Amino acid sequence: MEMLEKIKLLGIVPVVKIDDADKAVPLAEALCRGGLPCAEITFRTDKAEESICRIAAALPDMLVGAGTVLTPAQADKAQAAGAKFIVSPGLNPTVVEHCKNNGIPIFPGCSSPSDIEKALELGLSCVKFFPAEQSGGIAAIKAMAAPYGNITFLPTGGVNAKNLNDYLSFDHVIACGGSWMVDAALIAAGDFTAIEELTRTAVHTMLGFELAHIGINGADETQAGKTAKSFSDMFGFAYKPGNSSIFAGSYVEVMKTPYLGANGHIAIRTNYIERAVHFLKVNGIAFKEDSAKYNDKGKMTAIYLANEIGGFAVHLVQK
Numbered sequence: 001m002e003m004l005e006k007i008k009l010l011g012i013v014p015v016v017k018i019d020d021a022d023k024a025v026p027l028a029e030a031l032c033r034g035g036l037p038c039a040e041i042t043f044r045t046d047k048a049e050e051s052i053c054r055i056a057a058a059l060p061d062m063l064v065g066a067g068t069v070l071t072p073a074q075a076d077k078a079q080a081a082g083a084k085f086i087v088s089p090g091l092n093p094t095v096v097e098h099c100k101n102n103g104i105p106i107f108p109g110c111s112s113p114s115d116i117e118k119a120l121e122l123g124l125s126c127v128k129f130f131p132a133e134q135s136g137g138i139a140a141i142k143a144m145a146a147p148y149g150n151i152t153f154l155p156t157g158g159v160n161a162k163n164l165n166d167y168l169s170f171d172h173v174i175a176c177g178g179s180w181m182v183d184a185a186l187i188a189a190g191d192f193t194a195i196e197e198l199t200r201t202a203v204h205t206m207l208g209f210e211l212a213h214i215g216i217n218g219a220d221e222t223q224a225g226k227t228a229k230s231f232s233d234m235f236g237f238a239y240k241p242g243n244s245s246i247f248a249g250s251y252v253e254v255m256k257t258p259y260l261g262a263n264g265h266i267a268i269r270t271n272y273i274e275r276a277v278h279f280l281k282v283n284g285i286a287f288k289e290d291s292a293k294y295n296d297k298g299k300m301t302a303i304y305l306a307n308e309i310g311g312f313a314v315h316l317v318q319k
Contacts (some may be wrong), residue, residue: 003084003085003105004105004125004126004152004174006063007038007063007085007154007174007175008174008175008275009274009275009278010036010037010038010063010175010275010278011168011175011176011203011206011272011275012036012038012164012175012176012177012178012202012203012206013038013039013040013065013154013156013175013176013177013178014031014036014038014039014040014177014178014179014181014182014199015040015042015067015156015177015178015179015182016039016040016041016042016051016179016182016187017042017044017045017179017184017187018041018045018047018048018051018187019045019047019184019187019188020047020187020188021047021050021051021054023187023188023190024041024047024050024051024052024054024055025054025055025058025059026190026192027039027182027187027192027195028055028058028059028062028064029059029192030192030193030195030196030199031062031181031182031195031196031199032059032062033196033199033200034181034195034196034197034198034199034200034202034203035199035200035203035279035282035283036181036199036202036203037059037061037062037063037282038062038063038064038065039055039062039063039064039065039182040065040066040067040085040087040177041055041064041065041066041067041083042066042067042068043066043067043068043069043070043074043078044068048066048078049077049078049081050081052064052066052078052081052082052083053081053082055082056081056082056083057082063084063085064082064083064084065078065083065084065085065086065087066078066079066081066083066085066086066087067087067088067177068087068088068089069086069087069088069095069106070088070089070092070095071095072094072095072098075095075098075099075102075104075106076102079102079104083104084104084105085104085105085106085107086099086104086105086106086107087106087107087108087109087128087154087156087177088106088107088108088109088128089109089128089130090108090109090130091108091109091110091115091118091119091127092108093118093122095108096108096119096122096124097122100122100123106124107126107127107128107154108124108127108128109127109128109129109130109156110127110128110129110130111129111130111131111135111140112144113144113147113148115127116144116148116151117148119151120148120150120151124151125150125151125152126151126152126153126154126174127151127152127153127154128153128154128155128156128177129141129153129154129155129156130155130156130157131156131157131158132155132156132157132158132159132167132176133157133158133159133163134157134158135157137155137158137163137166137167138155138163138166138167138170138173141153141155141167141170141172141173142170142172145170145172151172152172152173152174153172153173153174154173154174154175154176154177155167155173155176155177156176156177156178157177159176159177159178160178160180161180161201161202161205164176164178164202164205164206165205165206165208165271168206168271168272169271178202180198180202181195181198181199181201181202182195182198182199183195183198186198203279206271206272206275207270207271207272207275207276207279208269208270208271208319209268209269209270209276210268210269211251211266211267211268211269212267212268212269212317213247213250213251213252213253213266213267214251214252214253214264214265214266214267214312215245215253215254215255215259215261215264215265215266215267215312216252216253216254216255216263216264217255217258217259217261217262217263217264218254218255218256218257218258219257219258220256220257221256221257224245224246224254224255224256225241225246225254227254228246228247228248228252228254229248230248231248231249231252232248232249235248235249237249237251237252244256244257244259253267259313260304260313260315261308261311261312261313262308262311262312263310263311263312264312264313265304265312265313265314265315266309266312266313266314266315267302267314267315267316267317268314268315268316268317269316269317269318269319270316270317270318270319271319272318273300273301273302273303273316273317273318274299274300276316277300277303277316280305285305285306286305286306286307287303287304287305287306288303288304288305288306289303291303291304291315299318300318301317301318302315302316302317302318303315303316
């Protein structure tokens with residue numbers, strides 16, 4: 001499903017409770033600037049419908065959905081307002097069937113094997129795991145995923161910056177719902193700068209960018225060996241020859257023949273390379289698509305950016 005793939009690439013779904021529809025668009029813009037063009041507007045206030053409508057009109061490319069949908073009537077209001085997906089706290093077959101019949105994706109709350117079996121019976125492939133932390137957290141998800149290998153989860157409830165990657169590192173979790181970057185007090189105060197910063201921090205916490213190594217272009221194997229040995233001798237780094245390069249420890253790689261980049265390359269590790277590529281593309285960064293490498297399971301493991309930075313090619317590598 002296209003919607004599932006979009007949510008998976010984002011990794012985090014901000015869960016928003018809003019009491020003032022005038023703040024809906026500035027809030028959505030702050031989320032977009034922070035790197036999360038997505039929001040689940042909960043029907044816990046009477047301003048949800050209008051807020052969704054305003055966001056959908058002002059930011060048509062934003063992935064806006066409705067949460068805490070309890071009835072078919074609420075689902076209809078949300079869809080008419082422009083919601084692109086529906087989330088409910090529990091599994092109500094009537095609401096699920098209504099949403100399916102109206103062609104809008106729904107993620108009902110499930111917290112037990114019985115819930116999951118009912119969801120499967122209704123033809124669903126992804127459910128909201130709620131309340132996540134109170135229902136056993138990632139350990140419970142892993143236990144339930146074992147007998148139900150075809151279902152994926154969107155955990156919500158108690159997810160925060162500290163445990164976010166505990167959930168996302170499990171293949172059966174497509175994304176996490178959370179409200180820590182959209183605190184109701186900040187929305188009420190109109191502090192969208194703080195929301196933007198919290199959102200950006202959440203995204204970078206998820207992606208976990210860090211330096212993997214620096215590559216130096218050697219003219220030939222002899223020069224590469226001398227350069228690598230200099231680092232090894234000075235700093236006690238292990239000297240590790242390879243087929244196309246020589247490593248000095250894990251942070252310095254010297255190429256035996258000139259490779260990408262005028263001076264060499266810089267490798268940046270990330271927790272989730274496909275999410276990182278999506279995030280950077282949204283921010284205008286281009287990639288050398290033909291440089292992508294994949295493992296035997298078809299998962300991307302590395303890819304180069306299209307442009308050099310300071311004379312260095314840059315590539316992402318999966319942790």
